[in-house]
Amino acid sequence: MTGTPSVVATDTAVRLEAVTKTFGTGDAAVHALRGIDLEIGEGQLAVVLGPSGSGKTTLCNIIGGIEAVTSGNVTVGGESIGGRKPADLSDFRRAHVGFVFQFFNLIPTLTARENIEIIVELTGRGSKADVPGLLESVGLADKADSFPSQLSGGQQQRVALARALATDPAIVLADEPTGALDLDTGRQILALLQDLRDRGRTVVVITHNTSVARIADRVITVVDGRIESVDDTTSPANVADVTW
Ligand SMILES: Nc1ncnc2c1ncn2[C@@H]1O[C@H](COP(=O)(O)OP(=O)(O)OP(=O)(O)O)[C@@H](O)[C@H]1O
Ligand SMILES: [Mg+2]
Numbered sequence: 001m002t003g004t005p006s007v008v009a010t011d012t013a014v015r016l017e018a019v020t021k022t023f024g025t026g027d028a029a030v031h032a033l034r035g036i037d038l039e040i041g042e043g044q045l046a047v048v049l050g051p052s053g054s055g056k057t058t059l060c061n062i063i064g065g066i067e068a069v070t071s072g073n074v075t076v077g078g079e080s081i082g083g084r085k086p087a088d089l090s091d092f093r094r095a096h097v098g099f100v101f102q103f104f105n106l107i108p109t110l111t112a113r114e115n116i117e118i119i120v121e122l123t124g125r126g127s128k129a130d131v132p133g134l135l136e137s138v139g140l141a142d143k144a145d146s147f148p149s150q151l152s153g154g155q156q157q158r159v160a161l162a163r164a165l166a167t168d169p170a171i172v173l174a175d176e177p178t179g180a181l182d183l184d185t186g187r188q189i190l191a192l193l194q195d196l197r198d199r200g201r202t203v204v205v206i207t208h209n210t211s212v213a214r215i216a217d218r219v220i221t222v223v224d225g226r227i228e229s230v231d232d233t234t235s236p237a238n239v240a241d242v243t244w
Helices: 056-063 086-096 112-123 128-137 153-165 183-198
Strands: 012-023 029-040 045-050 071-076 097-100 172-174 204-205 218-223 225-233
Touching: 012 056, 012 204, 029 056, 029 097, 029 204, 029 218, 029 225, 045 056, 045 183, 056 071, 056 172, 056 204, 071 204, 097 153, 112 128, 112 153, 153 172, 153 183, 172 183, 183 204
Parallel strands: 045 204, 045 218, 097 172, 172 204
Antiparallel strands: 012 029, 012 071, 218 225
């Protein structure tokens, strides 16, 4: 094959070197990550694929500074975080990372608007004045005053995405963002994530759905705590081609 790949990582947003993660000790030890070397470029949309229990969430939590490594180096957004405890990483998380979890994690007693405003308040980043615009960008301008229980799963997931973006993070980590959604609403979320990539953010999407991987610039397959393959795509698929 000839030609220049369209995806040229200008800078490295995420770098993991020889990362291991072991939960527990002795006979109860679980080796979740067994030596991960990985790079994700700034402005790339990376999909992490792999079977259940292969270490995807652990990897995501390490990149996001929620979980400490057992050994190895981690650099995210130019900051070396590998040796630091999660408790010491709250400033790092506030400055760099937005999380979208599988089960939304919205606060049930707060409206959609308030669920986003509270993150602005807690982190001291972003502005409450931007919240209506964020809700509009995920197609929920008319649901600002609805509580999570009054929203569909896809709408809740979009609130969660708007919330992740409220602090304008350089890196967005989405763990199974479509896992609880039907195809149409899942595609809406993927389109929003692709949109973010188009606006220069680094996006890491974890899934066990191989079809979702078609929208990625880089597909990282994890099996049994190790990287099995890293595949770069020159022309990622449109979300309309994704199915499950
Ligand atoms: N806090 C923990 N304590 C002990 N073991 C854990 C912990 N978190 C994860 N593990 C173990 O580490 C391994 C990797 O788990 P992880 O959650 O990263 O997998 P995953 O690829 O995200 O799976 P899934 O697709 O089911 O979400 C599993 O064997 C899991 O049981
Ligand atoms: Mg997981």
